[in-house]
Amino acid sequence: MTRIAVLGAGSWGTALALVLARNGHPVQLWGHRAGHMAAxxxxxxxxxxxxxxxxPANLTTTADLAEAVDAASVLLVAVPSHAFREQLEALRPHCRRHARIAWATKGLELESGLPLHRVVAEVLGEDMPAAVLSGPTFAGEVAEGQPTAITVASAVPDFAAELVGLLHNPRFRAYSSSDMVGVELGGAIKNVLAIAAGVADGLGYGANARAALITRGLAEMMRLGTTLGGRPDTLMGLSGVGDLILTCTDNQSRNRRFGIGLGRGETPDTVARAIGQEIEGIPTARIVHDLARRHGIDMPITEQVYRILYEGLPPAEAVTNLLLREPKPETGNR
Structure with missing residues (x-):
């Protein structure tokens, strides 16, 4: 059996470790806090x-990174995007010669705005087999064994196929893809749009507004995603529209709950503290806003989320700004 190290003992890393271990593979779950790992x-x-x-018995835990990495041939990283490069740099001295790396982190690098596969290439080298896992997945449902589907994207087809085989079971369906850019961008942009959907619900707007935000948000995702090299079919798949629908409509989404709090008049810091976990849409809003401006892409929903978070724009005014935009054809405009 393939020995796997899952790096990151939060909810998502733990859920993926459970899937792999239930499939019969020896899995070691690593976390950086010794007290948490001891518990x-x-x-x-x-x-x-x-x-x-x-x-399961074949799922073990450790706070020793060298121990986790040295024993594994597949490394699965599940840390927040702001810690992603640091995590790669820490594990680099311990990687086995024939190790392969995958990640379930959603987002873009904070400082550079790079997609995470580019960060992997910079830190671990272009020759390292690499893959990204993304899709409409809440950790709690995965851990409970509820039916779930996910996309595994890699430029190395054999590695994508290997990961699909490691993950796939009757309750967890994995699909392969070669479009790493599209999968990564879908998983990042949807967090920003989920904040917008939450804001609308927090303001007391109904299902009509939510459906409009999801649909027009998908148009924004498609415009930026395809401009940066993602494929339309990827963005219309699990890691794009699938994840967008999930995070915009269910309160298990931290980004959606964050937006609801903003819509109800709470401050960003107050809502973030109450949630108590990473809210990837906050830093991603700034990065996506900057990318849209750099490439001349019209992303009005993203722009209003950015202004709420970084310019103090009242949420109700942000919605008014969207509604007062000049009428345009639904399709064809950028």
């Missing part, structure tokens, strides 16, 4: 994030 080892479950999901 996981003692309780044989992640009490903080996924208390309903006991660990």
């Amino acid at each position: 996981l080892a003692r309780e044989r479950r992640n009490i903080r994030y996924l208390p309903q999901a006991p660990f």
Whole structure:
């Protein structure tokens, strides 16, 4: 069996470790906080994030990065995007010669705006087999064994096929793709749009407004995604529109809950503290806004989310700005 190290013991990393271990593979789950990892080892479950999901015997835990990486041939990174490069640099000295790396991190690099596959190439080299996992997935449902589908994208077809084989089971369906750019951009942009959908709901608007935001948000995702090299069919798939629908419509989404709080008049810091976990849409809004301006892409919903977060624009005024825009044809404009 393939030995796998999952790096990141939050809810998503733990859920993926559970899928792999339930499929019979030896899995070691690593986290950087020794106390948290000791609790996981003692309780044989992640009490903080996924208390309903006991660990199989073949799922072990460690706070020793060298131990986790040295023993594994597949490394699966599930840390927030702001810690992604640092995590790669830490694991680089410990990588086995024939190791392959995948990541389930959604977002873009904060400082550079780079998609994460470019960060992997910079830190670990162009020759490292690499893949990204993304799709409409809430960790709690995955941990409970509820039906889920995901996309695995890699420029190395054999590695994508290997990961699909490692992950696939009757409750967890994995599809392969070669479009890493499209998969990564869909997984990043949807977080910004989920904040917008949450704002609308927090302001008390109904299903009509939510449906309009999702649809016009998809148009923004398609415009920027295809400009940066993603394929339209990818953005219309699981990691694009699928993840967009999920995060815009269900309160398991941290980005949506964050937007709801903003719509109700709470400050960003207050809402973020109450949620207590990473809200990837906050930094991603700035990055996507900058990319849109740099490439001359019209992304009005993203722009209003950016202005709420970084310019203090009242959410109700942001919605008014969207409604007062000059009428245009629905399709064909950029």
